[in-house]
Amino acid sequence: MRMRHVLAASATAAGLIAALAAAPAQAAEYTSALKLKGVQYDAPGSDSNNCRTGNTKDEYLTIKNYSSSTTVNLKGYVVKDATGNRFTFTASHSLEPGDYVKLRGGKGTDSDAKNVVYRQNCNFIWNNDKDTIYFYKPSGSRADVHAYTKSGSDRDRNGYVNFHG
Numbered sequence: 001m002r003m004r005h006v007l008a009a010s011a012t013a014a015g016l017i018a019a020l021a022a023a024p025a026q027a028a029e030y031t032s033a034l035k036l037k038g039v040q041y042d043a044p045g046s047d048s049n050n051c052r053t054g055n056t057k058d059e060y061l062t063i064k065n066y067s068s069s070t071t072v073n074l075k076g077y078v079v080k081d082a083t084g085n086r087f088t089f090t091a092s093h094s095l096e097p098g099d100y101v102k103l104r105g106g107k108g109t110d111s112d113a114k115n116v117v118y119r120q121n122c123n124f125i126w127n128n129d130k131d132t133i134y135f136y137k138p139s140g141s142r143a144d145v146h147a148y149t150k151s152g153s154d155r156d157r158n159g160y161v162n163f164h165g
């Protein structure tokens, strides 16, 4: 419903409407400096969500600032999966142009220098077969979204899918 409203209100050129209609899931991402760079959705090795001995930390989502001039604070940004599991960046984390952060599972100490934020949760969030990654601005508007399947998106089957360069 929201997409129809946006199209009716803002798109006047028929060509633009056709282009947006062809890729509705990704139309919103180009208004955002921060985008989903890629995801290691299947942590290497056998998966275990044991906080001490498991490999949840090896599952990560990379978020990058694609703006050439604007620094963006991650505080208040939200990521969500297809089933509604969510993580909110509650602490300030400045991403300068070209800077990135890896949002890892498991428990650890966030570090700007190491470009890492931990979900502080040892359960996996990105499914090994398929999932959808939603990324929201603090205002609630969508910054980016990408769906993947192991069979269709991950040609080399290494558990990683790239969304943006």
Ligand SMILES: [Ca+2]
Residues within 6 Å of the ligand: 042, 043, 044, 045, 046, 047
């Ligand atoms: Ca695995």
Ligand SMILES: [Ca+2]
Residues within 6 Å of the ligand: 081, 082, 083, 085, 124, 125, 126, 127, 131
């Ligand atoms: Ca999931």
Ligand SMILES: [Ca+2]
Residues within 6 Å of the ligand: 154, 155, 156, 157, 158, 159, 160, 161, 162
């Ligand atoms: Ca891959």
